Amino acid sequence: MTTDQIILFALFGVLFGFLIWGRIRYDLVAFAALLIAVLLGYLPYSEAFMGFGHPAVVIIALVLIVSRGLMNSGAVELIARFVVKPDRPLPVHISIMSVAGAALSAVINNVAALALLMSLDIGAANKAKRAISLSLMPLSFATILGGMITLIGTPPNIVIAQYRGTALGEPYQMFDFAPVGITVSLVGILYVAIIGWRFIPERANSGSLEGDAGLYVCEARVKDESKSIGKQLRDLYPSANEHDITVLGLVRNGKRLPGFSRMVETRAGDFLVLEGDPKSVEKFMGAADLDFVGAEKHGGLRGSSLTILEVIVPDNARIAGRTAIDLRLLYRRGVTLLGVSRNGVRFRDRVRRLPIKPGDMLLLLGPEERMDEVTAWLGVLPLADRRTEVIQRTKALFAIGAFAAAIMLPVLGITDLTIALGLCVIAYVAAGLIGGSDFYELIEWKVIVLLACLIPLSGALESTGGTTLIADAIVTQTAGLPAWAILTVLMVVTMTLSDFLNNVATALIAAPIGVSVANSIGASPDPFLMGVAVAASCAFLTPIGHKNNTIIMGPGNYQFGDYWRMGLLLEIIVIVVAVPALMVFWPL
Structure with missing residues (x-):
């Protein structure tokens, strides 16, 4: 065994020791080992x-x-x-x-x-x-x-x-x-x-994976050609129960119908009033073929990647004492007030017409890259780790097709996998499936x-x-x-x-x-x-x-x-x- 081999084996031994120990981030350990190998002359x-x-x-x-x-x-x-x-x-x-x-x-x-x-x-x-x-x-x-x-x-x-x-x-x-x-x-x-x-x-x-998410009162629109059209509201209860959602009622022509409207048949343009946590609401909307308020502002093949953010309203917030319509939140800022949680208290007001109180928790829906700016403008405080990606189900076939093409291009010898996956990523960004701001976060x-550090190190060995x-x-x-x-x-x-x-x-x-x-x-x-x-x-x-x-x-x-x-x-x-x-x- 040569001196160079002894030194490199010792370096790898220390590297492995720190990786197993786990107290220092493994990327920093690898980066330090790379720099040491360069300083010792084993890598130019x-x-x-x-x-x-x-x-x-x-x-x-x-x-x-x-x-x-x-x-x-x-x-x-x-x-x-x-x-x-x-x-x-x-x-x-x-x-x-x-x-x-x-x-x-x-x-x-x-x-x-x-x-x-x-x-x-x-x-x-x-x-x-x-x-x-x-x-x-x-x-x-x-x-x-x-x-x-x-x-x-x-x-x-x-x-x-x-x-x-x-x-x-x-x-x-x-x-x-x-x-x-x-x-x-x-x-x-x-x-x-x-x-x-x-x-x-x-x-x-040990409890829920997401922690104790609040229950929000939200509205979801029955879109044109939805599979829920013509069903009585009670027909949606089994799916709602499966997704831990409570269906509270129905809004038609801008007015909340009396009671729970169990026997009322849904029509295109109606709004279902739902209560649940953000992930459950999003999943139920997908299962029931519903849409969120303001979908026309966010939708389309070129729409932005959307996220649902939970925030809390402090005393000095701009939105405190006002409604989403007062602030023209959707039309000025491109963000929808999707739901409100008020310490478990239910309300019959339309979500967008409800005067917001300090202490309320809000669900805001909009493009990922716009959320930080809007929360600062509203004066609300985002809750840590309380973001929910919105599933853009109308783009599923497009996403599958783009991915299949990326797989087939290298199989057919047209280009290599790196280029093919890169083209797929560009297609997803253009379609709004991946937002510009969260691109690098993924x-x-x-x-x-x-x-990247271990590749040259293994080459030196x-x-x-x-x-x-x-x-x-x-x-x-x-x-x-x-x-x-x-x-x-x-x-x-x-x-x-x-x-x-x-x-x-x-x-x-x-x-x-x-x-x-x-x-x-x-x-x-x-x-x-x-x-x-x-x-x-x-x-x-x-x-x-x-x-x-x-x-x-x-x-x-x-x-x-x-x-x-x-x-x-x-x-x-x-x-x-x-x-x-x-x-x-x-x-x-």
Whole structure:
């Protein structure tokens, strides 16, 4: 071992130690390690920041944006409507949610897939009066498994694909991961749905994912050609109950009809008076085919990305003592007063004609980029973490078409995936599915910086012979064993690292080792690279190995030691299934 190798191994050892420790942000740790490597002369200054332009970094950023665009269009919600029924037996519920989660993770980022389905799973658990912990961890594991199916499903696949392009001259394509990924995912889902969930401790629910959202009185318009036209108001009660909404009455020709108007048939142009929390109101409006006040001001293919913001009215607010119509809020500022919450007190005034009092909580709906300016003008105070994206369901087909085109362009060889996803993002911005102000907020910059810093660092380790040294050690320790056994050892080592390190970091370090091992034993590098991709993605023993496991820890009321109970056997199953599948689809 040379001096350079010793120093670099020591640097990586310190890097891994800080990453596992977790007290310092992992992007800062990686950035510091990069600068140290440059100062020590292992990287030229001109190449220090080349990782930020690496295709893998760009693709990961674009996938996060495209995933949000698909969610904002309601394309993903179309699937979600059919997967949640609280009265299903738990194994059936877990099976359906897991299949849906895996399928979504194959086409959007697996973190985004979990974020969408998690709220549905929590709602189903609360309605069924069972512990959230029993179904939330299986859902997380299923989304991790499903991410292995395509190139864009999980960051390790993107890293491995781009590394193959650098090392072997041609990157993996969109569906090269599918044969092994589908095989492993199906077996893994069978395990979590039938056996795995039984190992999870049944813990008391920690409460709502969103916190204690207030109940608002809102109005929703029955739009032309709505499927609710002609139905009596009571016919909408089952859907309202499903979405935790109370239908309070009906407004027709500008006047609130007496009582609850249960027997009145709805007409186009009527307004339903609803009571519920913001997310429930938004979802019920989608299910009942209703529209919000002022839709004509915000709608259209070129409309802005919309958000619902909860604010509280202080004593000195401009809107205190006045109505939304007095201020001409919609026409002057392009923002709709969607609902009002007044300490649980109901009122019969029209929402826009209600004099606002200090202490009221308001729901404001409008373009994301305009909300800060409008709240400052109104003198109201936004509530932390109380923004709800408005699903623009009329754009679902457009969003699906744009995404399908982005997938097909590289498949047909017209352009590469980076350019195709970039064109998809531009289309989503032009259609108002993604706002200009929140564009950069959708990118997870800590992961981007981590990846951009580790790419040149792993290159330095490879150029100094460090990865070859590790590969030789693996080959030496497994001397005499068949190639499939060596592949198994590599996957076990990679999977163990991924349980404690970021999976992107694990893939970057393990990919060159896999190629070196394959070259040392005269085998094809493809099964070893694919094996690294599978193993780096499958982190099921801890809450820190994969972001999805971290996300569910609070809502599921899990403890650190809960994950290995179901995850250990799953990791063994992944190895047992993946190695033969690799040998079939990617012969050694």
